[in-house]
Amino acid sequence: MKFFFPDSQDQVDPTFDFLTEERDPFRVRQRDDLYAHEVLKPPPFNGLLVSKAIVDGTAGSSTGKYTGPQRHRLYRQGARQFFRLNNGSTPLKIMGDCGAFSYVGEENPPYSVEEVVSFYEGCGFDYGISVDHVIFQYEPKIVHTDDAAAEWVRRQEITLDLASDFWRRCSASDVHFIPLGVAQGWSPESYAHAVKELQRIGYRRIALGGMVPLKTNEILACLQRIDDVRESDTELHLLGISRCEQIRTFADHGVTSFDSTSPFRQAFKDDRDNYYAPDRTYVALRVPQVDGNAKLKARIRSGEIGQGQAMLLERSALARLRQFDKDEVGVDAALEALAEYSAVWDRKADRTSQYRDTLESRPWRACDCTICASVGIEVIIFRGAERNKRRGFHNLHVFGQRVRRQLGEDDRD
């Protein structure tokens, strides 16, 4: 089972100083920064998934995350060199897709098959996923002849037509990547239909799309139905799915790879499950920057809160947490400082009991990843990209361990 991590320019800056919060001003983004696979051992994933929408953007949208110069360097040097895929303790694979979620609201996908093939080929990818159009709904009872299914059928047909064109162009132009076709559907039946069609075109690697909002038993229902049509040598990829507990079951249904950002994103998007431990999660300790929190900034600008006062509380919260990590103060002193600061920026949520749980458990001390070992309590402070991304990396590390444990793999380096 291979885990691919969708890239969204997520690196950490090794020159960042946690005490002064300053970095080397001459650091060049991405080049001097480090990817998770360069920081963690073993690399927490088997490869990266890179979307055309992230690299090139779509016309009239701002999904692109690459600067012009970075984008051109990726094309010139190829993905292996750009993403430094050989820099970790194990070399990684690289898979490309279109980033269909970025254009889900459009009538048609904004990219031509030719453009996409040249994107994969130009960047030197190992795997390339055909152009697709997401179907969001899951309605197992609605058959394809039903009027309610008209739009879903249209999207499925677009996706299959593009997959067929994609296959033809890949065969004709002698490409260096392995093509994957995408199955989009709204029910077990419709997914099975798409898989059957893709196999008929010639695909033996098929990505299942649009399953992100599905419940685990719904995904399993689709996989079971797909089993009826799946050739024995067809391999499945689950797009955007990370149901760790089910990995062995997924494998029994022909799934050989999946991708997901959720372990990483939960570090700073989730309300509570921010920090992964082997068997549970913890809430991170929120200490936003005085000038990084929009609500607080507005209250300071209007004169409602003194800026000096807010800065004092912010600094004292950070200082207490560091003292706590050095066993110089107890849990209550740290909690009190957090609560006093929260009172000025977040008067609604009282997280004291969750924070107590996090602090008393000190999970970063038990973690064997290089991040926790080097930055200590900073990893669990919810504050700024450098801390939040490091916590995301840590989560990927733990997630990688969980996956290997599920698969019964040896977890030593």
Added chain:
Amino acid sequence: MTKQGRESRMVEAGNQKNVLHLPALEIRQGPNRRLYTFAVDGKQVPSFAAVSRVRRDSQQQLHGYQRPEVLAHVAAIRRYVESAESPMLPNAIVVAFDDRVRFVPADAAVVGPGYVRSGTLLVPVSDDWEDADKPGFIVDGQQRCAAIRDAGVEAFPICVTAFITADQADHRSQFILVNSTKPLPKGLIHELLPAASGPLPNQLRVRQLPATVLERLNFDERSPLRHMIQTPTNPAGVIKDNSMLRMLENSISDGVLYRFRGSDSALPNIGLMVTVLNDFWTAVRDVFGEDAWGKPPRKSRLMHGAGIISMGYLMDAIADTNGSGEDVPDTQGFAAGLKIVKDYCRWTEGTWDLGDGIPRRWNDIQNTPRDIQRITDFLVSTYSSKQGKRHDRSSRLF
């Protein structure tokens, strides 16, 4: 409660109140204005002067006049004050005092101009005061004061200019006056940067390298671009300084010039950067010839933002296909690469065929991100495909 009332109550409560005796000059400016100038340790300023934050009270009345501290700006000044390179803040901060501050002239009559006399300024101070109790307000210099307050230094004496008035409206108009001046134009800053030394804000330090390279291209005798880049001191140049800076910054971050940017211990090798650029632009001049070279952008799009920036990307592409490290093409090497795309370019006349089925007349190309990207993508992909380069991969997989 009035300010005075609160103060007297505090004194009654037995608070220790001290008075600073500051040697000062009193300067008479016009019939009704007296200014005081003196030096004080910046660390002491918060004990007698506050920043008057703008806000409205429950009756929507306006109070104060200052915005919050700009934390990044404060941090930059703080770093400067803490730096080992003998920092200097020559500008006086401006403080408005209320009438609890008094000036006592020196006894001896000093011979001098009639508008100035020396003496002592008596400033009450207390560490217990709330901001509203302090006799002074900082009208100009709040970021500097905050930086000195936060700085890890023992003391940092600064110059202060003060006036005495109880009138808040007077503070406010002084505040507006000192803060409504125009910042320096960007072009002038960039032209001054190469020859500036000592600590600068980080954002400008990063710009110093491209600005220095640009200066060399514009004024070195052997440069093909000599006197062609428009700057405040070279107004006749045909290429906008911004376009050239962008081209340089792109290549320094992600292109061939990155190879010479230095590392932790090594400084950037500006000489090698300039050599590469001279070779490349000489090749551009030779390949595209008099038609397109050295003309204003309205006559030649090669000298236009779209031409300069896209050519920069092409330079990086040609360099990357011809080796790595210090293995950089010379003029001939660059010229060979440029010749591959020459026939597809329409810098001075005709119509571009960018492959998207939409013909574009040469003078429809604008200096916009969109057009720059179009021309760049076209030139670079044409170069790569004609040149037949493929990435190293072990084998054909499919």
